[in-house]
Amino acid sequence: MATELALAAAIFAALCLYFVLAGADFGGGVWDLLARGPRAERQRAAVAHAIGPVWEANHVWLILVVVLLFSGFPPAFAALSVALHVPLTLFLLGVVLRGAAFAFRGFDATGDRAQLRWGRLFSVASTISPLLLGMVVGALASGRIRVARDGLVSGGFFAPWLTPFSLALGVFALALCAFLAATYLTVELERADPELAEDFRRRALGAGVLVGVAAFAALALAGQGAPRVREGLAARAWRWPFHAATGLAALLALASLVRRRYRRARAAAVAQTLLVLGGWAASQYPFLVVPDVTLASAAANPQTRVLLLVALAVGAPVLVPSLAVLFRVFKAARRA
Amino acid sequence: MDGLGYARAQMGLSLAFHIVFAAVGVALPLLLVMAELRWRRTRDEDYLELAKRLGKGTGILFAVGAVSGTVLSFELGLLWPRFMGTFGEAIGLPFALEGFAFFTEAIFLGIYLYGRGRVSERLHLFSALAVAVSGALSAFFVTLVNAFMNNPAGIVETSRSAALELEPLRAMWSPSWPYQTVHVLLASYQATAWAMVGIHAFFLLRDPRRALHRKALGIALPLACVAALVQPLSGDRSAKHVALAQPVKLAAAEGLARTTRAAPLRLGGWPDPATGEIRGALSIPGGLSFLAHGDPQAMVIGLDQTPPADRPPVVATREAFQVMVGSGTAMAGVAALAGACALRRRRRRARGEEAPWPRGLLVALVAASPLGFVALEAGWLVTEWGRQPWVVRGYLRTAEAVTSFPYKAAPFWLFTVVYLFLGAAVAYLLGKQIVAAHRAAGGARGH
Numbered sequence: 001m002a003t004e005l006a007l008a009a010a011i012f013a014a015l016c017l018y019f020v021l022a023g024a025d026f027g028g029g030v031w032d033l034l035a036r037g038p039r040a041e042r043q044r045a046a047v048a049h050a051i052g053p054v055w056e057a058n059h060v061w062l063i064l065v066v067v068l069l070f071s072g073f074p075p076a077f078a079a080l081s082v083a084l085h086v087p088l089t090l091f092l093l094g095v096v097l098r099g100a101a102f103a104f105r106g107f108d109a110t111g112d113r114a115q116l117r118w119g120r121l122f123s124v125a126s127t128i129s130p131l132l133l134g135m136v137v138g139a140l141a142s143g144r145i146r147v148a149r150d151g152l153v154s155g156g157f158f159a160p161w162l163t164p165f166s167l168a169l170g171v172f173a174l175a176l177c178a179f180l181a182a183t184y185l186t187v188e189l190e191r192a193d194p195e196l197a198e199d200f201r202r203r204a205l206g207a208g209v210l211v212g213v214a215a216f217a218a219l220a221l222a223g224q225g226a227p228r229v230r231e232g233l234a235a236r237a238w239r240w241p242f243h244a245a246t247g248l249a250a251l252l253a254l255a256s257l258v259r260r261r262y263r264r265a266r267a268a269a270v271a272q273t274l275l276v277l278g279g280w281a282a283s284q285y286p287f288l289v290v291p292d293v294t295l296a297s298a299a300a301n302p303q304t305r306v307l308l309l310v311a312l313a314v315g316a317p318v319l320v321p322s323l324a325v326l327f328r329v330f331k332a333a334r335r336a
Numbered sequence: 337m338d339g340l341g342y343a344r345a346q347m348g349l350s351l352a353f354h355i356v357f358a359a360v361g362v363a364l365p366l367l368l369v370m371a372e373l374r375w376r377r378t379r380d381e382d383y384l385e386l387a388k389r390l391g392k393g394t395g396i397l398f399a400v401g402a403v404s405g406t407v408l409s410f411e412l413g414l415l416w417p418r419f420m421g422t423f424g425e426a427i428g429l430p431f432a433l434e435g436f437a438f439f440t441e442a443i444f445l446g447i448y449l450y451g452r453g454r455v456s457e458r459l460h461l462f463s464a465l466a467v468a469v470s471g472a473l474s475a476f477f478v479t480l481v482n483a484f485m486n487n488p489a490g491i492v493e494t495s496r497s498a499a500l501e502l503e504p505l506r507a508m509w510s511p512s513w514p515y516q517t518v519h520v521l522l523a524s525y526q527a528t529a530w531a532m533v534g535i536h537a538f539f540l541l542r543d544p545r546r547a548l549h550r551k552a553l554g555i556a557l558p559l560a561c562v563a564a565l566v567q568p569l570s571g572d573r574s575a576k577h578v579a580l581a582q583p584v585k586l587a588a589a590e591g592l593a594r595t596t597r598a599a600p601l602r603l604g605g606w607p608d609p610a611t612g613e614i615r616g617a618l619s620i621p622g623g624l625s626f627l628a629h630g631d632p633q634a635m636v637i638g639l640d641q642t643p644p645a646d647r648p649p650v651v652a653t654r655e656a657f658q659v660m661v662g663s664g665t666a667m668a669g670v671a672a673l674a675g676a677c678a679l680r681r682r683r684r685r686a687r688g689e690e691a692p693w694p695r696g697l698l699v700a701l702v703a704a705s706p707l708g709f710v711a712l713e714a715g716w717l718v719t720e721w722g723r724q725p726w727v728v729r730g731y732l733r734t735a736e737a738v739t740s741f742p743y744k745a746a747p748f749w750l751f752t753v754v755y756l757f758l759g760a761a762v763a764y765l766l767g768k769q770i771v772a773a774h775r776a777a778g779g780a781r782g783h
């Protein structure tokens with residue numbers, strides 16, 4: 001396989017892991033914000049318990065995406081940093097306040113007003129980042145970011161990402177994060193606290209329906225919001241099986257939630273997310289920024305690409321077992 | 337300020353903020369491992385207590401380090417797209433390796449912080465050790481990037497539109513790396529250990545018989561003293577290297593206007609850019625030539641060898657250098673004093689006498705304790721200001737690298753407010769916890 005393709009695949013894999021793992025941490029913040037009813041405090045505690053040990057590790061997938069992007073495809077990183085300065089800055093604001101407030105809340109464990117305020121900041125900040133991430137993806141696909149051969153970026157600093165299509169993708173991403181979080185929580189709480197598991201089951205169902213609605217909205221707006229991608233998609237034969245598989249996974253996830261088959265629901269929700277991301281990547285291929293920056297045009301020199309792949313191959317044997325330990329310790333089914 | 341000014345200020349502020357947490361992230365896990373090891377060896381509850389408290393602080397300090405570092409990795413592109421677009425592939429390899437170090441760090445930090453009692457004691461200790469090692473590796477790799485910017489290597493040819501011709505392995509190992517990485521790692525241990533020494537010495541002054549603080553001092557003080565005594569040697573090595581590799585940086589750091597034989601070392605004072613003199617300085621004949629080249633007669637290159645447009649800001653660079661070297665010298669002095677006291681204390685204890693730390697020494701330790709972070713910040717300012725007007729020395733100017741995004745003041749103010757807020761929050765929370773822990777332990781145990 002060509003090295004730029006292999007690198008792109010690695011970036012994509014890291015992005016998928018970021019979404020499936022850290023996305024759910026953001027989704028946890030959403031449920032903290034929306035905690036309601038007599039068990040609100042228990043719901044918040046369950047969210048905190050679930051993300052506490054893992055959020056920093058989950059967050060590093062993003063760093064890996066960024067680092068591989070700027071070293072493997074430097075001009076693409078430069079172009080999108082210029083064009084998407086505003087949404088990326090707001091995304092970062094969410095990342096910073098979410099992480100810091102979560103740590104501060106756990107630290108300030110006195111149950112007083114200060115702790116409540118950190119909690120509020122944590123939950124509000126958690127909703128910012130997925131929303132903006134979705135909007136950034138929408139902008140990348142929109143075709144409105146133009147990059148000249150010398151790297152000059154045009155198209156405006158707001159127009160590419162402030163569109164109905166981008167907004168729909170933002171809502172979609174946010175709903176998907178919330179859906180993943182609630183679904184994971186049902187598995188973790190099933191035995192430890194069935195009442196809470198039931199709460200999150202209902203929330204997962206609600207979020208799952210919202211995911212579907214946002215997906216249809218985005219699809220309907222794509223013709224106007226991302227015409228090139230839409231046309232390219234229409235010309236590709238694989239799109240129907242792909243759409244069908246995504247829809248099936250979504251239905252399976254919802255059906256499993258209805259029937260309280262939480263493990264299966266979790267697997268289906270993850271599959272659904274991966275299919276969505278895969279669909280996006282495939283429809284955008286070979287563009288990194290539609291329509292001017294492609295994998296080939298932005299790729300770093302071949303030597304760097306090979307070395308980056310070597311670095312990945314060397315890093316993985318350290319990373320994978322360590323992650324396995326982390327998740328085995330903290331994500332084994334909780335008992336009461 | 338113009339747009340470039342805001343971008344510089346934002347970058348500098350973000351880095352100055354991050355580096356505090358990064359240094360703590362390098363060194364605190366090591367102190368934690370030492371406390372854990374003593375707890376395992378002695379089963380003295382004080383060490384467990386200490387490890388728990390350090391762990392608690394590590395939790396929030398790491399979180400802030402992680403999020404501010406994330407901001408930085410985006411800011412490289414948000415503020416300096418041309419730098420990343422052209423040189424991203426040159427600095428990518430060390431950053432990618434750093435990414436793996438972060439991963440290991442974050443994973444084992446999670447296990448350490450949340451795993452006490454849930455994982456085996458051995459895995460728990462191993463986790464702390466893994467955090468300490470990967471923290472040091474993170475700092476090592478990112479410093480390779482900075483060494484490349486200061487003293488680029490492996491660049492065969494650049495042109496704006498074509499891809500960079502470069503040898504990434506040589507770019508990763510700039511000739512400056514052995515100097516910078518050693519100095520940076522030592523600085524991290526030194527700054528953090530002195531801060532910890534300061535806190536415990538302060539409480540010992542108020543309550544001299546508190547066992548916990550004595551034991552904490554016993555852990556932090558040796559590291560602080562060794563680092564403080566070795567660091568000037570490492571700094572001297574760095575300075576000698578800079579004199580050859582980046583002579584204009586040294587000239588700015590010393591405020592040396594004209595190329596001079598037998599150049600004097602001038603301490604204190606304030607450079608006057610108009611005349612090239614330094615007002616009110618104490619002058620040691622031949623001192624600079626000796627320090628820079630090991631020979632009091634040697635020629636030291638001054639600013640005059642560089643066209644004015646390519647010179648770094650002299651006043652700022654020099655005063656920052658003075659602050660670093662002054663702080664380093666002061667800490668080395670206090671460290672030597674502490675070493676002497678420790679020897680005397682050991683002799684008296686061998687004779688079975690009681691041997692508290694002398695009050696005078698504790699006062700000196702408290703007074704010197706912030707200097708580690710002061711020197712750390714100042715040193716980075718020397719490096720970064722002294723490299724101006726270049727991002728990558730000789731290849732890319734800061735003014736060319738900056739983003740075309742027109743509203744640069746907005747993100748600057750945004751992040752300034754965020755960092756002020758986070759800094760205040762961390763200071764408040766840690767302060768509150770330290771005081772509360774001191775009070776709580778005061779009644780229950782210790783004497």
Ligand code: HDD
Binds near residue numbers: 519520
């Ligand atoms: C605890 C902190 C600390 C202390 C006590 C010192 N330094 Fe330092 N110094 C740093 C922390 C630091 C640093 C970590 O902030 C820098 C910035 C970049 C680097 O490589 O290390 C630095 C840079 C730096 C440089 C520039 C290197 C470059 O740009 O390539 C020189 C020449 C020195 N130092 C020299 C000294 C001398 C002669 C010291 C004598 C006491 C000294 N430092 C003490």
Ligand code: HEM
Binds near residue numbers: 352480734
């Ligand atoms: C490996 C570490 C570092 C890297 C890769 C790095 C990188 C950069 C880059 C790319 C810039 C913008 C271009 C330029 O102005 O030259 C910059 C500027 C700056 N950095 Fe660093 N930096 C590092 C460490 C630090 C630290 C720890 C500080 C802490 C004080 C710092 C302070 C500054 C300041 C003040 C500027 C603005 C300089 C000016 O324009 O006058 N840097 N750095």
Ligand code: HEM
Binds near residue numbers: 360405
């Ligand atoms: C432009 C320069 C820099 C960038 C882009 C950067 C990036 C980052 C990032 C993304 C993280 C978070 C990792 C995580 O999520 O766990 C981080 C943490 C860290 N960085 Fe930096 N960093 C820079 C400068 C520095 C410098 C100058 C040092 C030390 C000399 C340093 C040492 C560390 C360490 C030890 C950590 C982990 C400890 C902690 O999280 O507090 N970094 N950095």
